[in-house]
Amino acid sequence: MNKQYDCNIILDLLPLSIENMVTEETQKVIDQHLLACESCRQIYEDMTRELDITSTKKKRKKKKRHxxxxxxxxxxxxxxxxxxLVLMVAFCIIDVCFFL
Ligand SMILES: [Zn+2]
Structure with missing residues (x-):
């Protein structure tokens, strides 16, 4: 049943799925396809790994800035x-000068 969805369609939807831009139903179809299709699952894992690396780099930059x-x-x-401190010392000196 999962095979009726062409890999190309799933691959087109993967970036949207990663960004949570698909409906629940579409996400279910994608998940089912990924369970059944090894090559699409591999591509999906590569995509999410790249996303993780970029977000980690961004976090490091933010930490440095902070x-x-x-x-x-x-x-x-x-x-x-x-x-x-300098102002207080200056006032003390002025004070001493005026009262002596
Ligand atoms: Zn596939």
Whole structure:
């Protein structure tokens, strides 16, 4: 019964299936075909593996960007504290100069 669906049609639908862009019925047909057809299943696995690799690369990039943002925030905080310290010392010196 599954063989009535041509492999070409299933292969056309695979990208849509991976993106969850097919109806439940179509997904069932695809799943049934993949169970029965070794070559289509292989192509499907290759497609999903490629997708996994790309999403992992994107995640790594995002993580790097996040790390960079955190470092820059820490630098800004340290700079802020140093500026505050310098201002406090300056005020103390001015204060001492005026009262002596
Ligand atoms: Zn097939």
């Amino acid at each position: 790390k960079y943002k955190r470092k820059s925030l820490i630098k800004k905080c340290i700079l802020g504290y140093l500026l505050l």
